Amino acid sequence: MAADLSYAGKRVVVSGCFSGMGEATARSLLELGAEVHGLDYKDTNLNLASFTKVDLRDPASIDAAAASIGGKIDALFNCAGLPQTFPAIEVMKVNYMGTRRMTEQLLPYMGEGSAIVSISSNGGLGWSQRIPLLIQVLQIDGFEAAVKWTEEHSSDVAEGYALSKELIILWTMMMGVPFIKRGIRINCTQPGPTQTPMMKDFETATPAGVLTGAMQPINRRSTPQEQANALIFLNSDLATYINGVSLPIDGGFMGGLATGQIDITAMMAAAAG
Template identity: 70%
Template sequence: MSDFLSYKNKRVLITGCFSGMGEATARLLLQQGAEVHGLDYKECKLPLASFTSVDLRDPASIDAAVARIGGKVDALFNCAGLPQTFPAMDVMKVNFAGTRHLTEKVLPLMSAGGAIVSISSNGGLGWSRRIPVLMGALQVQGFEAFMKWCEENAETVREGYAFSKELVIVWTMLLSQKLIKQGIRINCTMPGPTQTPMMSHFESATKASVLEAAAQPINRRSTPEEQAGPLVFLNSDAASYVNGVCFYADGGFMAGLATGQIDPRSLMGG
């Protein structure tokens, strides 16, 4: 399996390695022989090649973290995120503005054959209905300018979670067209409900019936390890022709919506 995924002698960066999907992904990468450098707000206990504390809400913190790691980077895993129970602007900073800034700082360390994957969410499934707004937001370059746009468009941003995840999806598609000309791929995953420490926040902010509906048709939540597999695959050489993809890791939920076998009204909480 390690030869198939080709992580031996590869140097990778991963955010959000303290817990949940990020920790599970870091653990799997270590098992596959990668040299893993972790970034998070809280310290990771795994035997990483290095750990650097970073606050994705602060571009200076991001710059310092990337400078500290330096060297060649073969793969970047954007796994850090905040749920909708945090202040909306903090959610936007961590889930998108900081993630984009970090990616832009890491890109000069990557060369042909490099790969990037980010965690979006099925919470961003409305992206296709808001393309003009999302494209407009993505035209705003720079961390501070983007956050100013968010503050001026608070009614669009709302709680921050859904909008930030929609942005990750469309940003992935847009950037994939440019980066592939440098031989670098970028993809994202759209997990369904996953039993991580963050789940308690979703449970406090979302009706149980909605979470149950989002777990159809498999009718259970995924484990962090079940989300780590697709992330590690997408950044591996085995996925060398996969680019600009939003990979559904949701037990068949989106397929059920698309074919009318899951009623979208079940997500309204009514």
């Protein structure tokens, strides 16, 4: 079983490797023997096989970064993201459009037995209530067309964060079917509150009562490493039958919500107040 978790001899790509969950993921993959190629807007101090600066808001930058990596890719870890303190259009570009385009650009380098995992969020938990809208966006062909839709639907987009994370969840589920026919698995995670450098932005934008509620029932924030562990598992040979799944990594929050043990109305009241 230990061999199934090893990444020895595997060539992997980690976007968002500068800090937080992405850095923890890249660092752990190095320890597990992977050849790690990093992508980020900011430079990394990790000793990677290669590092390419990329701006996920810019399709030309994405395409150039993907081409620079080239070669066979065994696993892709989409860890880059922006919080809701940034302009909504930028949040949508990085969290959804850029993540999707990077995946599509790297897909030709992936084959039988490879895997993709993306970071969504429990902030996207409302995805099942907006499936028609999400499918409408998912069916838009191309980065620029998706930007145009975003600019024309500001009321649906709102702050951009929730919608972008909902899109990643449903996109993962939808792509699980065509990708697996090529032997490629795709999954995503839904982290609960995690103590990364980005947390200060969430604290600025989110009422304290909402953040406290989202930590239930475990009553603490996750570490970046705890989130990285789940990402590494999902792309490993231990998870070869897991596909098209959005996995909550939240200390039991979603389970408590589903069984009525956590009161979502109290959290909504805190958000409104």
